[in-house]
Amino acid sequence: MTVADALNIVAKGLMIGGGFIGPGIGIGLIGGNYLQAVGRNPEASKFLGQALIFVAIVELFGLLAFASIFIV
Amino acid sequence: MSTFYFGSGPIIHVAPGDVMTLLGIPITNSILYGWISLILIAIVLIYVRHKAKLKPIGGLVQFIEIGVSFITDFVHSSFDDPNLGKKYSPYFVTLFFFILFNNWLGLLPIVGEGIVSNGYPLFRPFTGDLNATFGMALITMIVVYASSIKESGGFRNYIMHFFVGSPKNPLFLIIGFLEMLTDLTRVISLSLRLFLNVAIGEIVIAVFSYLGHFLAPVSALPFTLIELFIGALQAYIFTVLSSMYLAIAVNHAADHVGKQRSGHIKKGHKSLVGEN
Numbered sequence: 625m626t627v628a629d630a631l632n633i634v635a636k637g638l639m640i641g642g643g644f645i646g647p648g649i650g651i652g653l654i655g656g657n658y659l660q661a662v663g664r665n666p667e668a669s670k671f672l673g674q675a676l677i678f679v680a681i682v683e684l685f686g687l688l689a690f691a692s693i694f695i696v
Numbered sequence: 697m698s699t700f701y702f703g704s705g706p707i708i709h710v711a712p713g714d715v716m717t718l719l720g721i722p723i724t725n726s727i728l729y730g731w732i733s734l735i736l737i738a739i740v741l742i743y744v745r746h747k748a749k750l751k752p753i754g755g756l757v758q759f760i761e762i763g764v765s766f767i768t769d770f771v772h773s774s775f776d777d778p779n780l781g782k783k784y785s786p787y788f789v790t791l792f793f794f795i796l797f798n799n800w801l802g803l804l805p806i807v808g809e810g811i812v813s814n815g816y817p818l819f820r821p822f823t824g825d826l827n828a829t830f831g832m833a834l835i836t837m838i839v840v841y842a843s844s845i846k847e848s849g850g851f852r853n854y855i856m857h858f859f860v861g862s863p864k865n866p867l868f869l870i871i872g873f874l875e876m877l878t879d880l881t882r883v884i885s886l887s888l889r890l891f892l893n894v895a896i897g898e899i900v901i902a903v904f905s906y907l908g909h910f911l912a913p914v915s916a917l918p919f920t921l922i923e924l925f926i927g928a929l930q931a932y933i934f935t936v937l938s939s940m941y942l943a944i945a946v947n948h949a950a951d952h953v954g955k956q957r958s959g960h961i962k963k964g965h966k967s968l969v970g971e972n
Contacts (some may be wrong), residue, residue, distance in 0.1 A: 673932070673936070676929060676932075676933070677933055677936060677937065680889060680929065680930070680933040683889075683893075684885060684888065684889045684892070687888075687889070687892035687893065687896055688888070688892065690892070690896055691710070691892050691895075691896065694708075694710050
């Protein structure tokens with residue numbers, strides 16, 4: 625294994641690690657705030673679908689980071 | 697793909713490949729499977745349409761009915777005017793079922809690296825191809841733009857709704873151009889979201905069935921079940937986001953034309969006071 629190969633693997637690891645931190649925090653915030661809202665007002669549980677839409681919007685950036693490891 | 701422990705690692709394709717040529721035109725594996733699933737979806741939905749009765753019957757028919765009423769209710773509730781909801785809901789119901797069944801048919805064992813032809817897998821999920829999802833997003837956004845221009849009454853009114861009232865105010869001018877730019881990125885974000893979810897699901901299943909070795913069905917099963925859920929979720933999200941894009945443009949146009957909005961707020965306020 626040459627230095628370039630090793631750097632390639634390190635770059636892929638950094639890309640996945642760094643790219644998933646943001647969406648991880650974001651999805652955690654969405655889920656936590658949704659549960660907080662339901663705990664405060666149980667009628668708010670009908671907004672699960674809208675919470676999932678925001679999960680999908682946030683998730684896109686993590687998936688972009690995952691997809692970019694194939695072109696490095 | 698780098699090696700995991702030993703061996704050559706799982707075979708992974710992110711892009712579709714040509715598996716055959718028809719009259720000199722290369723046919724990719726995703727469009728081949730897209731045609732097959734299109735025929736299957738059409739047969740199933742036409743069968744359900746003939747089978748459906750006023751008195752509910754269980755099984756597949758009930759499942760399709762639940763999906764139709766779910767999407768129809770959502771589209772109806774997102775428009776201010778109920779007539780518009782009735783007018784546009786068929787398109788979104790079609791979109792929902794097309795994406796849902798394509799995602800689910802892409803999880804069958806025959807799809808993927810099992811059957812190889814010409815160096816590429818013979819079948820590939822239709823939504824796991826950026827060309828397919830980009831086409832769907834492009835058609836959806838063309839429908840959205842065309843109907844919002846139609847509903848807001850002319851191209852000029854539609855353009856004016858980007859600039860919050862008057863384009864002479866420099867701040868509103870900049871905001872309007874930024875809004876237009878955001879509008880154009882919707883095609884890319886819609887298509888990339890669906891494509892990446894399906895393609896990465898395929899990759900995850902391939903990796904875990906490789907790691908499982910002879911226990912591949914067991915190790916890949918949880919991820920296949922997650923993909924079932926994600927496929928339904930992505931179909932829902934694609935439909936809901938595109939219907940919201942349409943509803944935002946159309947409802948905003950209605951605000952400029954009439955002043956029903958203030959009437960709504962007043963009525964709501966009155967009922968709130970009455971309850972207290």
